[in-house]
Amino acid sequence: MRPDFPLPDERIHRPHKLQALIEIMVGLGVDAAAALAGTGLRQSDFQRPETRISARQLLIFCENALRLSPRADLALRAGLAARITQFGIYGYALLCSPTAREAVTMATRYRALTAPLVGLEFVQHGEVVAWRFSDAYGLGEHTPLYRFVLEWQLGTQLALHRDVLGTDLRPLAVMVPYEAPAHAGDLSSLLGCPVQFASARSELQFDAVWLEWAPAQGNPATAMVVYETCERLLTEFKQARGMTSRLIAELLRVPGRFPSFEAIAVEWRMSSRTLRRRLAEEGNSNQQVLDKVRCQLALDYLRDTRLNNDEIAAALGFTEAANFRQAFRRWTGMPPSRARRP
CATH class of the missing domain: 1.10.10.60 (Homeodomain-like)
Structure with a gap:
């Protein structure tokens, strides 16, 4: 586990990510209680503002989803269905960032507020920029569980990009460390770009030109206020x-x-x-x-x-x-x- 990541059993995350995924699971006909088995959580817990969950609870749910879901591409589809409004003040910080570059800075600085399951950094190779992912919790890059959380993150990352910069944004390529799964063709189709399997690194790549774009809802004055709120929440998170x-x-x-x-x-x-x-x-x-x-x-x-x-x-x-x-x-x-x- 990366030292900058919370311990797996620390109950410090808001349950918005789990709530969004369980709603999709229920829509596919999966019993909510079965999907939450082993987590110690009930659906009613999501209605309580004080509810906090741990990374381990989220990972147990992902294991259940792997076993119970009728769709092999569930994680990617769930990520792509994410909306920036589900991320509260963090999502608002991205939306009102005055430039795409600043949105990237905010996305990385305050990511701890989003209950992350994979490591994330932003890199640039000349005219190509990429979000690079890593196995922060030591799940094993070739395990089904890591594949699930990585595909969930890939879809979410692309969905947030499109909410901020426009739905016509397409990645150049995706690289993942595991061998091609049975639903490999679905991954390429859903992401809208080639997918390279068994890669030495995990990346979601884009043309660097979008770094010069201005988010449609960017507002410097609003952004300053929202960033201050994110900073306070991050401080509280670290203390927790x-x-x-x-x-x-x-x-x-x-x-x-x-x-x-x-x-x-x-x-x-x-x-x-x-x-x-x-x-x-x-x-x-x-x-x-x-x-x-x-x-x-x-x-x-x-x-x-x-x-x-x-x-x-x-x-x-x-x-x-x-x-x-x-x-x-x-x-x-x-x-x-x-x-x-x-």
Whole structure:
């Protein structure tokens, strides 16, 4: 999991994305209770303004949708059906941005407000610009679940673009990391461009010329007010992430040099007992958080570097590679060798 993403069990997201998708599922004849099975949520929860959901609940729902939906292309169609008004103040910030470039800046800066399931960055290659996606929650780029959330994001990204810049906007190409699924032809047709499967990266590409366009509803004065509101909401969102996220950020500050629990408590001007209690209230312990950080760093090292097991063990604070291998099996259920990219 990326360190800038909320922990999977943090209930801090508004349920608008899940609500929109379940309405589509129900329209296809799927029972709402079955679609929500395992999430701990009921349809009536969506009517309560205080309802917040976690990324894990959203991912459980996506797994249910994969199993229950009669349409293999459900995720992409659901994304394309999204409307910018479903995204509240975030969507309004995009609509009133005075330029397309500024809309891109706002889209990336305040994206945490949208309950993201995939990583996202904006890149430019000469005359081509692209939204680049990444597997932020470590779902596995070739798994059906990641394919589902990525196609959902692809459709949503294109829908928001068209709401801001016009319905005639078409992408140049789409690249995804997984092999062509049975509904590959539907993907190309729905996106209106070629789709490259088994790609080394995931991108939604456009002609860079649209960066010079002005959104039809752009308004600099309104945008300034809306941006201030988004900034306040983002601050509140970060505060809501709680003690667990603060501890993860502290442990990741200097990877491989993990400060002691007591030292962190002293730095934060609280007793270690208070820190343990605050973590327990969020369903975690110091050891659980440390294990999560070590596990994610180990996955990053195994996938993205050529470090051997001895070097990774040392970087994670293990005295022996055998201890690291044993811990990695406990964390992931597999040996380190299986996590390495071919």
